[in-house]
Amino acid sequence: MLRSPIEEQEMSIILGIANLDNTPIKELELHRFAEHTKTYALDGTFVHAAGSIAMGYQPYHTTVRSQFEVQPWSDDRENILVFDGRLDNHSELAQLLSMENSGNADSLLVLAAFERWGEDCFERLIGDWSLAIWSAAQRALYLARDHAGMRTLFYQLRGRRLVWSTYLETFLQSGEELSLDEEFAARYLGGLPIRTTTPYLGVRAVPPAQFMRFNEWGVRSGCHWNHMVREKLVYKDAGEYDDHFLELLQRSVRRRDTPGSSILAELSGGMDSTGIVCVSDLVRRRNNQEAPLIDTVSLYDSSEPDWNELPYINATEKYRGKTGVHIPTSYLERSFEFLEQSPCFPYPGHDSNARQREEVYEAHIAQDEYRVVLSGIGGDELLGGVPTPYPDLADQLASLHIRTFLKRTVQWCLSSRDAFLPTILRTFRYTFNLYQHPLFESTMVAPWTSHRTYELCADLARDEEKEYARVGYPPSSIGNSRSWLSILETLPHLWPKSTVRREYRYPYLDRDLVEFLFRVPREQLVQPGRRRAMMRRALKSVMPLEVVERRRKGFIGRGPHALIQREQPNINKLLTSPLIESIGLVDVSKLKMILQTICSGNETAWTMAFLRTMAFELWLRADPGHLDRSRYLVAEAFNPLDGANKILTTHAAS
Amino acid sequence: MWQLLLESYWLLLCMGFAMKRQDGMRVLHKVVCSQAVVPEKSALSSNPGVLCHAMDLACVFYLRRVLCLQRSAATTVLLRRHGFPAQMVVGVKQKPFRSHAWVEAGGSIVNDKPYLREIYQELERC
Numbered sequence: 180m181l182r183s184p185i186e187e188q189e190m191s192i193i194l195g196i197a198n199l200d201n202t203p204i205k206e207l208e209l210h211r212f213a214e215h216t217k218t219y220a221l222d223g224t225f226v227h228a229a230g231s232i233a234m235g236y237q238p239y240h241t242t243v244r245s246q247f248e249v250q251p252w253s254d255d256r257e258n259i260l261v262f263d264g265r266l267d268n269h270s271e272l273a274q275l276l277s278m279e280n281s282g283n284a285d286s287l288l289v290l291a292a293f294e295r296w297g298e299d300c301f302e303r304l305i306g307d308w309s310l311a312i313w314s315a316a317q318r319a320l321y322l323a324r325d326h327a328g329m330r331t332l333f334y335q336l337r338g339r340r341l342v343w344s345t346y347l348e349t350f351l352q353s354g355e356e357l358s359l360d361e362e363f364a365a366r367y368l369g370g371l372p373i374r375t376t377t378p379y380l381g382v383r384a385v386p387p388a389q390f391m392r393f394n395e396w397g398v399r400s401g402c403h404w405n406h407m408v409r410e411k412l413v414y415k416d417a418g419e420y421d422d423h424f425l426e427l428l429q430r431s432v433r434r435r436d437t438p439g440s441s442i443l444a445e446l447s448g449g450m451d452s453t454g455i456v457c458v459s460d461l462v463r464r465r466n467n468q469e470a471p472l473i474d475t476v477s478l479y480d481s482s483e484p485d486w487n488e489l490p491y492i493n494a495t496e497k498y499r500g501k502t503g504v505h506i507p508t509s510y511l512e513r514s515f516e517f518l519e520q521s522p523c524f525p526y527p528g529h530d531s532n533a534r535q536r537e538e539v540y541e542a543h544i545a546q547d548e549y550r551v552v553l554s555g556i557g558g559d560e561l562l563g564g565v566p567t568p569y570p571d572l573a574d575q576l577a578s579l580h581i582r583t584f585l586k587r588t589v590q591w592c593l594s595s596r597d598a599f600l601p602t603i604l605r606t607f608r609y610t611f612n613l614y615q616h617p618l619f620e621s622t623m624v625a626p627w628t629s630h631r632t633y634e635l636c637a638d639l640a641r642d643e644e645k646e647y648a649r650v651g652y653p654p655s656s657i658g659n660s661r662s663w664l665s666i667l668e669t670l671p672h673l674w675p676k677s678t679v680r681r682e683y684r685y686p687y688l689d690r691d692l693v694e695f696l697f698r699v700p701r702e703q704l705v706q707p708g709r710r711r712a713m714m715r716r717a718l719k720s721v722m723p724l725e726v727v728e729r730r731r732k733g734f735i736g737r738g739p740h741a742l743i744q745r746e747q748p749n750i751n752k753l754l755t756s757p758l759i760e761s762i763g764l765v766d767v768s769k770l771k772m773i774l775q776t777i778c779s780g781n782e783t784a785w786t787m788a789f790l791r792t793m794a795f796e797l798w799l800r801a802d803p804g805h806l807d808r809s810r811y812l813v814a815e816a817f818n819p820l821d822g823a824n825k826i827l828t829t830h831a832a833s
Numbered sequence: 834m835w836q837l838l839l840e841s842y843w844l845l846l847c848m849g850f851a852m853k854r855q856d857g858m859r860v861l862h863k864v865v866c867s868q869a870v871v872p873e874k875s876a877l878s879s880n881p882g883v884l885c886h887a888m889d890l891a892c893v894f895y896l897r898r899v900l901c902l903q904r905s906a907a908t909t910v911l912l913r914r915h916g917f918p919a920q921m922v923v924g925v926k927q928k929p930f931r932s933h934a935w936v937e938a939g940g941s942i943v944n945d946k947p948y949l950r951e952i953y954q955e956l957e958r959c
Binding site for chain 2: 484485589592593596597598599600601730780782
């Protein structure tokens with residue numbers, strides 16, 4: 180039982196149980212299971228059981244079309260579906276399936292698509308979604324998520340019993356103690372991507388862009404979307420790229436800024452969020468000049484010397500003619516004092532004051548009952564990211580355009596004041612490193628991890644590098660792939676709050692837009708001395724000039740250091756006999772050395788990783804008994820059916 | 834332009850050599866301060882931008898990456914030799930600690946981003 184249950188839940192939940200040995204399940208069993216998330220089911224709980232399958236749906240409507248949903252759906256062939264999400268191409272799908280579009284719920288279209296195309300239907304579903312389908316003909320259960328994992332979906336396979344749910348809390352309420360997943364701990368503390376792991380051994384997330392098929396003979400997974408591309412678009416001139424980008428961005432915003440719910444847009448002052456807000460205004464006012472503009476919320480910290488966003492926020496609001504909510508924030512609001520009554524979160528990452536900060540945030544905005552948040556996450560990485568010359572130069576080198584390669588090298592060197600020969604050598608090295616693997620370096624892992632954790636991190640990083648194809652792909656595509664995977668780690672809905680969980684929508688992660696941006700030649704996105712070149716050209720008439728021509732991106736530099744220095748006494752208390760050391764995860768003496776370095780005012784690259792480690796310690800201490808630390812195990816290879824089949828993975832052809 | 838390029842390259846070499854000495858910073862400071870502004874503007878360039886571009890090109894083809902102090906010292910001397918009253922400015926910022934050098938002429942930064950004074954606090958100029 181959580182000490183501080185989530186007070187208000189604003190996302191639909193899908194959940195279910197499947198007995199893969201065909202043992203029957205009663206609806207009552209799933210009702211008992213759904214009790215654990217009933218607190219959040221503001222629009223009711225709907226359950227359907229048939230034979231060895233039981234599925235549940237706890238809706239929270241955020242679109243007009245979601246009002247048509249009657250789930251779980253079951254068709255004449257005894258297929259059953261629960262679907263959490265929104266289809267953006269419902270009209271096209273309905274046409275292909277010869278169905279009426281208006282009045283038909285998205286889940287009905289999905290079930291019909293599965294009946295028509297089987298596993299191949301997942302690649303045809305464009306939108307934000309996660310789903311569970313029982314195929315009566317195959318006697319198999321499918322779990323799947325969209326291309327970017329914009330809806331969460333977790334599962335646990337114990338013996339022949341499969342359980343899945345939108346939220347992790349479901350698995351914590353069963354009364355059974357779960358072991359800490361050492362792979363998750365190693366990744367979290369070592370600074371590696373989390374991927375599909377969760378803190379709880381045996382509970383995993385369905386990978387984005389993949390489906391998983393469970394039946395009595397084993398588990399198989401497959402990719403329905405591949406983010407790596409070989410070809411690049413060749414347009415007549417830069418203007419064509421700009422026009423196409425603007426058109427796709429407008430479409431993406433239109434898909435997400437839908438009637439049926441109250442939407443709040445994050446406005447940080449940066450180009451990404453401002454672009455979304457201004458394009459939303461453009462789209463809303465296109466058909467109706469009097470249409471209300473989207474509401475915005477902005478966080479700011481005036482004490483940060485390099486994150487002074489208020490001038491840009493004010494410029495955008497003046498440009499739009501609408502003021503949003505401004506909420507002051509500061510890293511110094513955090514605390515590492517361990518409180519006996521600390522709330523417990525399913526995930527680490529929260530400090531002692533996290534809940535209070537959420538309550539302050541909600542107090543500023545809650546009166547308008549927002550259900551959806553538009554976020555600009557992903558824009559930076561997809562539209563050029565760090566303005567480094569190497570992806571561009573590597574593409575020229577790999578395609579043997581030597582004259583262009585030399586000319587662009589000089590241009591980049593002039594812009595960055597770098598030397599010609601070293602840049603060429605670094606380009607060769609960058610290109611070579613992209614194609615060889617493993618790419619693991621010891622500096623990738625936090626220095627205070629224990630030897631065992633370090634070795635585990637090294638193995639995980641090397642195994643991961645082997646999974647991704649390189650041969651035949653241009654260097655910039657391999658770089659894009661890495662950026663894409665790092666974006667998927669940062670999505671805020673994956674690290675949910677404890678008070679209110681709104682539906683997050685990410686316009687820059689729209690599938691059509693991403694596929695376009697990955698095909699745009701690098702030299703269009705970033706030019707020497709001009710980051711975000713294409714974005715600036717395309718949006719210069721849509722956004723205020725101050726934001727379009729922002730000289731550089733803001734960043735938080737002072738706050739984390741100041742926080743650690745102030746919290747040194749509390750941190751020292753935590754490090755007196757820390758749980759993270761007693762269960763063999765870190766070497767506390769090295770952790771204390773880093774703390775000393777930071778408190779002395781010296782620079783280190785590990786400040787944020789240090790804060791994360793302390794948050795992990797707080798999380799372990801606040802655990803109300805979900806984790807059985809006495810059975811702390813080294814994570815074995817994932818073995819779904821008592822040592823039977825390995826998971827077979829197939830990849831979609833590019 | 835070739836003449837300016839060669840002159841810039843030579844100045845970079847001189848500054849690089851000066852910095853390698855044990856009392857390199859003092860020598861560099863002395864070299865820059867001792868270079869007086871030539872009374873008449875050179876026929877080779879009519880504005881500091883051309884001279885700065887020549888210096889940038891020289892940096893591109895230098896043996897290794899040229900850091901801000903070496904580049905700014907050489908640029909200051911180059912500008913003064915061609916009749917422009919330039920000054921080398923060194924600034925710092927505290928958290929995280931960083932220092933940087935740039936060149937100003939006529940009250941404007943001529944060889945770097947124009948907003949550096951918003952980031953760095955001036956420590957000295959010569």
